[in-house]
Amino acid sequence: MSRSRIVIVGAGFAGYQAARTLSRKYRGVAEVVLVNPNDYFLYLPLLPEVSAGVLEPRRVSVSLAGTLRGVRLVLGEVDGVDLASRKITYVDPEGEARELGYDRLVLTVGSVNKLLPIPGVAEHAHGFRGMPEALYLRDHISRQIAMAASSDDPAERDARCTFVVVGAGYTGTEVAAHGKLFTDSLARQHRRAGNGLPGDKQPRWMLLDVAPRVLPGLDERLSKTAHRVLAKRGVDVRTGTSVKEATSEGVLLDDGEFVRTESLIWCVGVRPDPLVEEMGLPSEKGRLCVDEYLQVPDHPEVFACGDAAAVPDLTKPGEYTPMTAQHAVRQGKVVARNVAASLGTGERRPYKHHDMGFTVDLGGVQAAANPLGVPLSGPVANAVMRGYHLASLPGNRVRVAADWLLDAVLPRQAVQLGLVRSWSVPLESASPEVASHPYEPRGGSSGTASSA
Numbered sequence: 528m529s530r531s532r533i534v535i536v537g538a539g540f541a542g543y544q545a546a547r548t549l550s551r552k553y554r555g556v557a558e559v560v561l562v563n564p565n566d567y568f569l570y571l572p573l574l575p576e577v578s579a580g581v582l583e584p585r586r587v588s589v590s591l592a593g594t595l596r597g598v599r600l601v602l603g604e605v606d607g608v609d610l611a612s613r614k615i616t617y618v619d620p621e622g623e624a625r626e627l628g629y630d631r632l633v634l635t636v637g638s639v640n641k642l643l644p645i646p647g648v649a650e651h652a653h654g655f656r657g658m659p660e661a662l663y664l665r666d667h668i669s670r671q672i673a674m675a676a677s678s679d680d681p682a683e684r685d686a687r688c689t690f691v692v693v694g695a696g697y698t699g700t701e702v703a704a705h706g707k708l709f710t711d712s713l714a715r716q717h718r719r720a721g722n723g724l725p726g727d728k729q730p731r732w733m734l735l736d737v738a739p740r741v742l743p744g745l746d747e748r749l750s751k752t753a754h755r756v757l758a759k760r761g762v763d764v765r766t767g768t769s770v771k772e773a774t775s776e777g778v779l780l781d782d783g784e785f786v787r788t789e790s791l792i793w794c795v796g797v798r799p800d801p802l803v804e805e806m807g808l809p810s811e812k813g814r815l816c817v818d819e820y821l822q823v824p825d826h827p828e829v830f831a832c833g834d835a836a837a838v839p840d841l842t843k844p845g846e847y848t849p850m851t852a853q854h855a856v857r858q859g860k861v862v863a864r865n866v867a868a869s870l871g872t873g874e875r876r877p878y879k880h881h882d883m884g885f886t887v888d889l890g891g892v893q894a895a896a897n898p899l900g901v902p903l904s905g906p907v908a909n910a911v912m913r914g915y916h917l918a919s920l921p922g923n924r925v926r927v928a929a930d931w932l933l934d935a936v937l938p939r940q941a942v943q944l945g946l947v948r949s950w951s952v953p954l955e956s957a958s959p960e961v962a963s964h965p966y967e968p969r970g971g972s973s974g975t976a977s978s979a
């Protein structure tokens with residue numbers, strides 16, 4: 528008799544953890560196949576450090592083949608699920624259409640950049656949801672400072688030295704906090720080299736949000752710490768403010784001010800991966816509805832969790848668990864157990880997890896954290912945050928710690944490799960995890976953002 532096959536779609540926090548738990552605790556129960564566009568698990572919370580040149584990109588990319596024994600990795604992007612014949616269809620990295628049968632399906636496809644219908648934003652902004660965008664941003668920032676330094680035109684210098692981040696959730700706040708330190712360091716290097724940046728010309732970062740405070744969804748004490756650190760660093764925080772229009776010259780704010788810039792960084796949040804909607808099953812704000820066992824109603828062979836699933840929050844009846852790594856990882860463990868139980872091994876259990884607090888990386892030695900509800904700030908919070916990330920990373924820990932050490936004693940590397948171009952990281956993409964290619968496997972748009 529042939530072994531059952533469990534297919535996991537998406538190797539992010541939830542999918543990676545599901546595959547790891549199945550391979551460690553339930554080895555032999557079934558063949559485990561993991562389908563993902565890349566051969567690595569991306570540790571997203573440290574991505575702002577990649578865009579600011581603190582960490583090298585491979586540090587936050589954990590090899591799937593190197594860390595998941597007994598799991599068959601299939602490189603590809605799933606573009607269809609045939610529930611009746613229990614098959615997925617996918618496109619491999621070379622554009623070939625393929626299919627794969629399953630006995631149990633686990634959907635952990637995560638989320639993509641959220642768009643708002645604001646004129647010009649899709650054309651002129653870039654998101655921050657995957658490695659290509661982080662690499663693009665790192666190069667783009669370095670290029671803007673270098674070009675500002677070589678320009679004689681004060682208006683051009685101002686525009687190139689102005690960076691606008693929209694969305695003051697944890698992603699936008701971390702990108703702005705790290706970005707300011709990065710550009711200050713680059714500007715210092717250009718000045719020392721004798722390039723044309725006047726001594727009083729400091730790179731300007733703006734952080735906008737319609738909400739009345741930064742980190743609107745988190746503990747107010749974290750907001751206060753983050754606001755204080757950003758303001759002290761010189762980041763222009765504008766709460767209660769949004770963008771009315773984006774153009775190739777800059778952005779028009781809703782209070783009528785026009786800000787000249789070459790850099791509009793869109794961090795207004797995420798929406799579930801569009802594959803969920805395409806399946807035509809009941810969903811909640813784009814997230815696939817599942818029960819507390821992470822199973823899709825009327826399809827006991829299909830499970831889902833992480834950002835892509837609306838998982839009932841048993842600690843807050845009537846609500847769904849938030850889209851965080853903290854929940855995705857734990858749901859990955861539970862889904863592995865429940866899938867194994869559905870194949871006759873062990874007992875299933877419902878998903879229930881109390882929030883354990885949050886850490887926000889503010890760059891340098893600064894952070895804000897509230898582990899188990901205890902508010903922390905400054906270097907103590909930073910130590911807690913780094914310790915937490917090192918413990919949570921499933922690989923590359925020594926390499927990450929080594930990069931942190933080097934960053935503490937050496938200047939940032941002011942070089943841009945220019946490998947990721949503006950057009951290959953469009954804001955509107957169903958696949959922010961891969962740079963867009965001419966043949967466009969699924970849902971990507973051909974971005975028209977103006978800068979290279």
Ligand SMILES: Cc1cc2nc3c(=O)[nH]c(=O)nc-3n(C[C@H](O)[C@H](O)[C@H](O)COP(=O)(O)OP(=O)(O)OC[C@H]3O[C@@H](n4cnc5c(N)ncnc54)[C@H](O)[C@@H]3O)c2cc1C
Nearest residue numbers: 537539540541571572605636637833834850851852853855
């Ligand atoms: C910059 C940033 C910082 C963050 N910081 C924190 C933090 O500090 N703490 C916290 O709790 N949360 C944080 N989050 C949120 C957290 O990363 C997400 O909630 C978490 O990644 C969700 O896990 P997931 O497994 O559902 O999705 P993901 O981790 O996004 O994984 C989805 C996977 O599915 C793959 N995939 C997508 N579509 C397909 C397809 N069609 N076929 C095959 N594979 C596919 C993707 O390539 C990816 O590998 C952060 C997010 C970002 C963007």
